Amino acid sequence: MTTPSDFISQLATKLGRSTPSQTPDPVPIHVPEYRLSGPEERATVFLHNWQALGGKGAIVKSTDETVQCLKEWFGELPLDRPAQQAIVAWDLLPTIAESAFTTLNWPLVRYPQSALDTRERYAIAAQAELGVTGADWGIALSGTVVMNSNPQRGRAVSLLPPRHLTFIETSKLQDNLFEVLEAISATGSPPAAIELITGPSRTSDIEMDLSIGVHGPVEVCVLLIEDELKD
Amino acid sequence: MKVSLFATCLTNAFYPEVDLTMAKILKYLGHTVDVPEGQACCGQIAFNSGYISDAREVARTLIDSFEHSEIVVGPSGSCIGMIHHYYPFLFENDPVYLAKAHDLIGKSYEFTQFLVDILKQPDLGAKYSAKATYHPSCHATRFLEIVEPPLKLLEHVKGLELLPLPEAQLCCGFGGTFSVKIPKISEAMVAEKAEHVLASGADLLLGLDMGCLMNISGYLEKINKPVKTMHIIQLLGEGMQG
Amino acid sequence: MTMYKEIVEKRVDKALADDFLRKATRRATDRLRLGKFKAAQDLGDWEDWRLAGEAIRTQVVANLDFYLKQLIEQVEKNGGHVHLAKTPVEAVDIVRKLVHEHDAKNVIKSKSMVSEEIHLNSALESEGVSVIETDLGEYIIQVAGEPPSHIIVPAMHKTRQQVADLFEPIAGHTLSSDTPTLTKFVRQEMREKFLHGDIGITGCNFAVANTGSIVMVTNEGNGRMVSTLPRVQITLMGMERIVPSFRELDVLLNLLGRSATGQRLSSYTTILTPPKHSSDSDGPEEFHLVILDHNRSEILGDTTFRRALNCIRCGACFNVCPVYRQIGGHAYGSVYAGPIGSVITPLLEKDWDKWGHLPYFSTLCGACTEGCPVRIPLHDLLVKLRARKTLSGHTPQIEKRIFQGYRYMFTHEKRLRQALRMGAHLQRPFVKHERIVGGPPPLSNWTKSRTLPMVASKSFMQMWSELKLSEKSSNSDPIQ
Structure with a gap:
């Protein structure tokens, strides 16, 4: 096998130099910036785009409103029976979410603590009806929720259950992807996984016929929590 | 203006009336027209087939023949496109001819572009009653970005109704030697183009490149659904007489 | 081959x-x-x-x-x-x-x-x-x-x-x-x-x-x-x-x-x-x-084709290509099909016999170049690959001779004029209702699915010379 230094120096030769170039100057990027007027428009555009992709979405201001929404969306499901472990969630959700689930008396299985063995955790997430997460950012232009991985969370929560519910504060919404990538860069080294989720799992692989939920969640829902507003 | 005509190899051999009409129109507009001797072809047919050195010699001959011309006008987006798009590459290692090539590029125009963009004469007072559709040839559109000029000329032809051509952006499948080198794919492509021409409801097909028009009309004739086909120059020529 | x-x-x-x-x-x-x-x-x-x-x-x-x-x-x-x-x-x-x-x-x-x-x-x-x-x-x-x-x-x-x-x-x-x-x-x-x-x-x-x-x-x-x-x-x-x-x-x-x-x-x-x-x-x-x-x-070291490495594999060139549109991907025979596949496959695989057909799967219409989100001049690269193949001696003898003949004829307009005069005569056996039909290959590749107009009895260059002569002799402008 080729060693890295041989491999690299061969490339340098092909590029007409004996050793690799020094840190190249970044290229100037001049692209039009997508900008919205403020928090209100941002929330509206986000919801519009999220719903256009087939996601459910709503803005909530209080625990009561959250409870109402959850009942409406998931009331039909057997989420209130502890034995079924029907809801898996991150260790910590936004306060409004926590209190809504408490009010509803829907027990949450905290994914990171649900089992000692990783494969057992997967099995728990896979048999759940609903995965509940927070998010670090949202992107209005594309209708996207963005979440970093960390020990209190779990990537399978937004992946294995057939339904995924995200709680995100309106203050975390950004206009465009660039702002989010910039924010990630600013945190230093990125986490093991950053998931940008834009709607439900979809495929058009059979006769270009759009079909929802081939591997990932079939149904995706977002509750925007109106908090202190940005700008 | 003193205008030199570039009679492309295809019109020269198969459609001399296109070249002649181009000369007549330019004369009618008050310009001095000449046809420099020695010109034969832009070299595209060899260039596109990968025969660069053969193409280069033919291109050299063309450059030489127009060396003393002030303005060069040709009835084809493809041939003028060849000069503009590929001559710099063809002569990249020949500084003398590279300079001459750039000189030719600077003074050569496709006919509709010359009339509308340079002479600013989109209205020749032509009259022609027909329901027509226009095929925008790829090289004119993509190499020379000629989109508006042919349409402007057609807009000013009284009695002409221009119908949209579905999927107009699709190549007709001519591609020079492509049509004989990979004839089956070429046929499939022209068959689709012909479908769209027929679907347009037009009884007249117009274009600014005889290569494409020869291909499309040749196919329509073969399948016994002939559609009258004209170069825009022919249409204007006839329309101006009426 | x-x-x-x-x-x-x-x-x-x-x-x-x-x-x-x-x-x-x-x-x-x-x-x-x-x-x-x-x-x-x-x-x-x-x-x-x-x-x-x-x-x-x-x-x-x-x-x-x-x-x-x-x-x-x-x-x-x-x-x-x-x-x-x-x-x-x-x-x-x-x-x-x-x-x-x-x-x-x-x-x-x-x-x-x-x-x-x-x-x-x-x-x-x-x-x-x-x-x-x-x-x-x-x-x-x-x-x-x-x-x-x-x-x-x-x-x-x-x-x-x-x-x-x-x-x-x-x-x-x-x-x-x-x-x-x-x-x-x-x-x-x-x-x-x-x-x-x-x-x-x-x-x-x-x-x-x-x-x-x-x-x-x-x-x-x-x-x-x-x-x-x-x-x-x-x-x-x-x-x-x-x-x-x-x-x-x-x-x-x-x-x-x-x-x-x-x-x-x-x-x-x-x-x-x-x-x-x-x-x-x-x-x-x-x-x-x-x-x-x-x-x-190798592609990196080849400044003519280096830009092929700019591809982001989006498939946009497939979706605008009129050739791909007719035949789909399998006809190319390569893992990468479409215009970008026709460019990179010969360069990656380095086998003209097996992949030399790919650069010709294009009319050079330029739709791929226009559609490419990172502006790779795909049709230019295709035509340059054809040149590369020709230079490497992998094109058929007959094709070489055809283009030698082309060069001989089209570098001397007088020769061309004569040839066209001859062509106008020689075409007669193949003419039906003022169109050329049938004929030997490669002409037949055209006439199988299309009619071909006749070579004009007088080429434009010929016509123009004659008009100029009569203009001189009659002192008037015959083409008005």
Whole structure:
């Protein structure tokens, strides 16, 4: 096998130099910036785009409103029976979410603590009806929720259950992807996984016929929590 | 203006009336027209087939023949496109001819572009009653970005109704030697183009490149659904007489 | 040479005779092209984005030595392992060794064109390892034993009934051929495989040099499964698939989603910096990045074709190509089809006999160049490849002679004039109703499906000379 230094120096030769170039100057990027007027428009555009992709979405201001929404969306499901472990969630959700689930008396299985063995955790997430997460950012232009991985969370929560519910504060919404990538860069080294989720799992692989939920969640829902507003 | 005509190899051999009409129109507009001797072809047919050195010699001959011309006008987006798009590459290692090539590029125009963009004469007072559709040839559109000029000329032809051509952006499948080198794919492509021409409801097909028009009309004739086909120059020529 | 010529012709014939394939190709490419057109609208001036994309890719490729070194260092710093493969055989060996070291029986894969390029699946399967393609389209063609026919929609050429027929033996019962049923079947079938995969193999849309991150773009979520659930992740990448940092990633992701499927962002854009952190509750514990050269370094050293490395594998050129539209992907015969495939396959594989037909699968109409989100002049590269092939002596003798004749004739207009005069006479046996019909090849290749006008009795140059003479003698202008 080729060693890295041989491999690299061969490339340098092909590029007409004996050793690799020094840190190249970044290229100037001049692209039009997508900008919205403020928090209100941002929330509206986000919801519009999220719903256009087939996601459910709503803005909530209080625990009561959250409870109402959850009942409406998931009331039909057997989420209130502890034995079924029907809801898996991150260790910590936004306060409004926590209190809504408490009010509803829907027990949450905290994914990171649900089992000692990783494969057992997967099995728990896979048999759940609903995965509940927070998010670090949202992107209005594309209708996207963005979440970093960390020990209190779990990537399978937004992946294995057939339904995924995200709680995100309106203050975390950004206009465009660039702002989010910039924010990630600013945190230093990125986490093991950053998931940008834009709607439900979809495929058009059979006769270009759009079909929802081939591997990932079939149904995706977002509750925007109106908090202190940005700008 | 003193205008030199570039009679492309295809019109020269198969459609001399296109070249002649181009000369007549330019004369009618008050310009001095000449046809420099020695010109034969832009070299595209060899260039596109990968025969660069053969193409280069033919291109050299063309450059030489127009060396003393002030303005060069040709009835084809493809041939003028060849000069503009590929001559710099063809002569990249020949500084003398590279300079001459750039000189030719600077003074050569496709006919509709010359009339509308340079002479600013989109209205020749032509009259022609027909329901027509226009095929925008790829090289004119993509190499020379000629989109508006042919349409402007057609807009000013009284009695002409221009119908949209579905999927107009699709190549007709001519591609020079492509049509004989990979004839089956070429046929499939022209068959689709012909479908769209027929679907347009037009009884007249117009274009600014005889290569494409020869291909499309040749196919329509073969399948016994002939559609009258004209170069825009022919249409204007006839329309101006009426 | 002849043998390959026949193979190519057979493939083309087969494609042209396949009505479903041709309809499906039109439908898919039309839909993707229009989707892209719509999605490009909300970004402001799309041309600005294309220019930025081109600038980024060009700079990365021109400094690939630096960025690749940085990437390798970063991945290793993150705790991953990097393997460099000069050839497809080396790349396969690396993966095979990793599979054996981990005693892996079940390998699950998300889409990777590099894995197609190195023919990984057959190599692993021949050793008794189960390799499952998890992208629905890839799975369909894996079961069918076929290569992808489109870079984004690999099973575009299959009808839903054909898909149902392929899945029935696996299901062990009859399946209705409606899409939801088929999708649901695959969801159930794959779930177990995801949960029990020993090793996940993924592709890589972009690798971020300064963080050692891998960016993967999928719509189904299989990419996330494959990169989350198995204990070991292997990622395959072509060595040019790099962006310097997240700043440039923004531009390329915006271009990719829109150009590939008309989406602002694909359903799942996953930025992975593996392996998982020790206290993370899931994610792969071990990460291997396999970086493939396979003559990419030759392309890098060839300034004529270097720009081919700028490609971001979006498939936009497929969707505008009028040739691809008629024949679909399989007729090309190569792993990478469409315009970009016709450019890179001869350069990667270096076999004119086998792949020399590809640069001619184009009318040079320029639609590919116009559609490319990073402004690769694809049609120029195709014509330059033809020149390269001719120079290398791989074109037929007869063709060489034809162009020698062309040069002889078209460098002397007087010779041409004479030849045209002769042609006007010689054509007579083939003329019917003022059109040339029949005739010997290559003329017959034209006349089989089209009429040809007669060579004019007088060429324009001849006509003009005569008019000039009469003008002189009569002192008037005969062409008014």
